[in-house]
Structure formats: structure tokens, C-alpha cells
Amino acid sequence: METINKKILLVEDDPNFGIVLKDYLSMNDFDVTLAKNGMEGFEKFKKDNFDICILDVMMPYKDGFTLAKEIREKNENVPIVFLTAKTMKEDVLKGYKAGADDYLNKPFDSEVLLMKLKAILQRKASNGLADSKKFEFTIGGFHLNSKLRFLKYKDTESIKLSPKENELLRLLALHENDLMPRELALTKIWRDDNYFTSRSMDVYIAKLRKYLKVDDTVEILNIHGEGFRLVIKTEGE
């Protein structure tokens, strides 16, 4: 498993710096794809599977934050590291809100970057990586494709799911018949756990229940104060 080098998407508009950094990372056994701007970065992201994304914040056309958001919509797990020239608090906060995993101010030491990357990859490795790859589920009579974001019941037309609907249902499915803690969904999907996000989540639970109503072997149960449980009643028995 460890034979294949980790793939990095590096998006950096300064060509000199970009090349230097790419070479440095390549020398350290990373498989680096370099993109010169946000647009190109997103295209390349869609076409491949990266283990980590390093995004410059200041870029023409599409800045790093916007790109990060787009990336997050496609993939909620891939680690994102921002590079920025200035130490602006706003930027840092914005970055973390966009789902950053780390943040580096230029000029930074390349060795430090390397250590950060290693630390991040290590963390990811310890987490259930299998989960992040799983995107197809059978839920009673339903089939959920959470990559393409649709839900199909038997031979009926498939329903399109919004990003939040999709992620929530996916999390529930990942914990099929088991408790899916409120807190988990809130931190993973809403990235904040407060009264409003919690209410928002309830709204989405209601939406999902509506979709699932056609199949009475499938149900979303509440465990008061804890979270929800997607139960699938197995036949007979």
C-alpha cells in the first residue's frame, strides 16, 4: 500500500515559486501536479484523486478560498493547506472556515512544510480512510450514489439530492442501524455546532424523511439528545 507516492495538487500562480516548490516536493517523494490558477486547479482536481491540496490564497481569477470551497463540495475529506504572503487574520479565519487543515505564511521553511504534510497525512491515515472512499449505499429499497448525488428507489426516477441532503444521508448510511451523533454531522457537514446549525440539520432530516417515506422498511429515528439512527428493517425473522 505504501508503495505509491502521495499525490499533491499544488495551485500557485507565481511560476518561479511554483516550480521550485514542485521540484522540492517531488524530490521528497510526492507526486505533484502543478496548476497555475484556481480555474486550472479545479479542473485538475476533478480529473484526479489527490491526497492533499496546497493552495495559494492570492491568485488571479479565482482565489484560494473560492477554490477550496469548490473542492470541499466535491470532496469533504481531502486535506487543504493554504499558502499566503501576508499574515492577515481575516484570511486565516476565512481559510479555516473554508475547511482548511493548515496554514502557512510565506516565506516559510520548506522543511516545515514537509513536516506539516507528513503530519497531516498521518492523521488522515489513522482516520477511517475507507469511509471517505465509500459513496455508494443500499438503503432498503433505495440506492444512494453520494458521488453523483442521487437517490433512486427501485425502478422509479432517481431524485437529485442537494449537497447537504446528500452528505447527511451518507453519514446516516455510514452508521446504518447505529447511532449517528448530531455532533458528528454538525462538525463534519456544517463545520460548526450551534443552535442554528442544529436546527438546520433538523430541517434536512425532515427532507430526508420525506424522500424515504415511500419505503416503509427504512426509517430515520431520533435518539433524544444524542442524534439519529437510520434503521433498515430486515424482512421476516
Next chain:
Amino acid sequence: METINKKILLVEDDPNFGIVLKDYLSMNDFDVTLAKNGMEGFEKFKKDNFDICILDVMMPYKDGFTLAKEIREKNENVPIVFLTAKTMKEDVLKGYKAGADDYLNKPFDSEVLLMKLKAILQRKASNGLADSKKFEFTIGGFHLNSKLRFLKYKDTESIKLSPKENELLRLLALHENDLMPRELALTKIWRDDNYFTSRSMDVYIAKLRKYLKVDDTVEILNIHGEGFRLVIKTEGE
């Protein structure tokens, strides 16, 4: 919703800075334990369960790295964030080698710290924490799942239990056939031992007895002035 606050171990030798930081984090809904040096930090770490550790690097007797290593020996998962006054590359590298999750140079912005903590906890929330807690019990003809909070008798519909019912029954089951002291339940579940909580507990005992009535091999007995006993009459005999 009663989300229990995340526990932070903060080890910082500068008393002024330590207090300020502790207060700031407390204000932001963290449950902070402050230790004044590495030694004390490790003692406190062993005595409790923390969600995250924030360690100053420069400390008398035992520096942050040494402490981090000791902590890692006890727990290889808990996130560790270092604080350091100087931007020394050596230190940063050493920190990551010691298993750091992040690194902050003083002076740092407190909001940035907050975001980092959130980002780290979010990452951690994604892996299912290995809850070594025991939550499944067989009580005569009953099956109690105290994680999903339900009680099932043979092949009947399972009953949903409220948090208090569930915790109380779980405590009783944990002490099956043995004395479960009043005081224990009151301090563990009600977090206070007074006349009213005690009466409340009696109400819950009554509720549990009602649930358990269908199986006459199971019974909750009172031991006057001491507590309760969940007895399970084994067959034959």
C-alpha cells in the same frame, strides 16, 4: 442540546498568560485544565481524559517536547498543539516529530487558535472513537443497548429509554446481583446527592420496575438506606 464541552489540557508556565488563555478558552465553551509545568501537566493528563492538549515548549524541568512524548506513550491519538515564543525551525521540526498536530508561534491571535482547535476537533470527530465503554447487557429475558438506549424483551417491540432511565438501568446492570449504592447513581447520573435528586431517582426506579415487570426472573430490590440491587433469578435451582 447538552453537548459536553471539549476538554483541553493547557500546560503553560507563565502564570499570567496561562490564566488569560484559559479564561479565553473557557469563554468559548472549552473545559480547560491548566497546569503550570510539564510535571504537573503529565499528572493531570493521566488523571483525566482530554480532547486536546496545548503545550508550551519552553518550560522549566520538563519541556513541551518531553511532555508530548510521555503523553504519546499513554495516548497516541490525542491531538497536541505546541506554543512557542520563537520561530525556531529546529523546534518546529522537533515538535512534529514528537507527534504534534499543530504549531503556533507566540504572539498569536486567539481567534486563530480557536479556529485551529475547531479544525483539529473536526478532523478527530471523523474517526469513530473507539468507545471501549460497555453498552450492551443481557438482563434475564431482556437485552439492553445503552448506546442506542433501548430495552428489548425477547421478541417484543423494543422500548425506548430516556437518558436517565438508560443510565440508571445500565448502572444496575453493571452491578448485577450486587448492591448499586444510591450515592453512586446520584453522583454519576444526577451529579448531585440531595433530597430532590434522591426522590427523582426513586421515580426512575419505579419506571424501570414497570418495564421489567413482564419478566418475573428480573427484579429491582431495595436495600434500605443503601441502594438497589438488580437481581436475576437463574433457572432451575
Next chain:
DNA sequence: AGTACGTTTAACCTAACCTTAACAAAAATG
């Protein structure tokens, strides 16, 4: 500007939960 879509916020209602009170029954106490 206008439309479409996804998401959040507000509002209102119901269900779940916990405590308290009230009264009855046991058990201890002297």
C-alpha cells in the same frame, strides 16, 4: 433585473424528558 436552487432562519406545534408534589406503604427507631 429575474429565475432557480440550496440553505438558513423563523415560527409554531408536538413529543420527550425531568422534577416536584402528593400521598401511601415499608422499614427503622426508640
Next chain:
DNA sequence: CATTTTTGTTAAGGTTAGGTTAAACGTACT
């Protein structure tokens, strides 16, 4: 055996979490 203390049980009350719908908001696309 009268009295106090503890426990058993039920029901009322208050508080919070959750269910649901609709309106408001925001952003992207026309």
C-alpha cells in the same frame, strides 16, 4: 406502637429537543 425516615407510585408542571412548514436569504446562472 407511635413516630420518623425512607421508599413506592402516580400524576401534574415546566423545560427543552425535535418535527415540520414556510418565508427569507444568498448566490449562481440567465
